[in-house]
């Protein structure tokens with residue numbers, strides 16, 4: 578049986594960053610990174626952006642060239658899925674029945690897209706957007722598709738809708754709630770994105786529950802809604818969230834919260850020598866106004882938790898307290914967010930959304946808690962300090978877009 582000092586399960590953003598940082602911090606032990614995808618670690622956000630639009634070839638998505646892993650003595654086991662973990666003997670089992678030993682285990686498996694469960698869910702032409710293979714499958718069919726229904730008005734659904742409508746498809750977005758981005762953004766931002774999409778020809782249908790996917794000769798032909806309406810569709814794209822890939826650890830008795838592996842401030846799970854990072858890790862975040870564990874699905878969190886675990890394993894423990902940030906690209910609109918808006922009790926709009934460039938600032942007890950900026954890099958950059966330091970601001974000055982945010986940080 579092959580054994581390594583550190584085994585990283587999941588060769589995505591978090592896993593790749595943890596492996597690189599271990600070496601950067603001088604770790605000389607053996608390191609293996611095991612991933613179920615056939616690719617070397619790659620940048621996932623472009624899948625719903627420049628890779629779907631075919632502006633960027635896959636080679637430009639690789640996080641590191643192949644020789645990086647070789648020269649840093651990091652063994653990358655591709656197309657290898659871990660199906661069981663024995664935390665007593667420190668052994669992993671692959672789907673092919675092989676065993677791997679570990680000293681420390683870093684679980685960095687991200688998540689799998691939540692699947693449709695309604696009738697017709699298994700028809701050809703229904704696509705998810707998580708892996709290169711998912712997007713390649715979609716791209717192959719696009720030439721023969723005119724009408725697309727996107728299920729889910731979250732970031733991934735809206736980004737896919739933007740690319741597909743720019744590529745000339747007739748796109749309808751179905752959102753179950755009464756506004757898009759309802760889980761992550763304030764109402765002004767939701768309404769802005771709804772009108773931005775509508776202005777570019779995308780049909781946004783709110784309060785819409787999918788009842789059934791209709792098919793013809795085994796391929797999707799339409800979507801039936803709970804209110805009886807039928808929308809024609811030659812392709813369906815589903816973006817309704819992910820389920821963290823934690824089954825082997827759950828079966829091994831590791832504590833699972835909010836669907837993810839519960840970790841402490843050093844990314845340690847409830848079991849010795851088992852760490853979890855990235856989308857699959859549940860943690861208490863100091864920037865979240867709501868108490869209770871959360872999972873963050875962002876490149877920032879994947880990279881920063883990877884740093885936490887690499888620091889810990891190289892004898893320099895630093896508790897995780899990174900400032901959350903995120904971005905989304907739709908058409909020529911760049912959204913940048915900092916902080917976590919959940920639990921805010923006041924919202925301040927800076928600037929006029931109809932100008933296409935504005936910010937929404939979220940406050941809790943008078944302190945700046947989070948900020949969303951559209952095409953306003955200056956606010957995003959200056960707003961970071963306000964969120965980081967939980968600055969108390971005057972909402973009237975905050976609402977005046979001519980007052981730079983950095984001056985509010987100084988005044989406070």
Ligand code: FAD
Pocket residue numbers: 586587588589590591592611612613614621622623624625657658659660685686687688706707708733822854855856857873874875876877879902903904905906
């Ligand atoms: P992943 O990158 O998903 O990597 C996990 C890897 O583990 C996968 O390759 C998976 O196949 C593998 N794996 C799972 N189970 C096993 C197993 N049992 N054995 C072996 N391997 C396994 N974030 C942003 O900040 N900004 C954006 O604009 C943005 N856009 C996005 C667009 C899309 C289409 C998607 C899908 C995500 C986007 N994200 C964005 C989120 C971001 O990509 C994720 O937060 C990030 O990839 C998380 O990294 P991770 O390493 O935790 O998981």
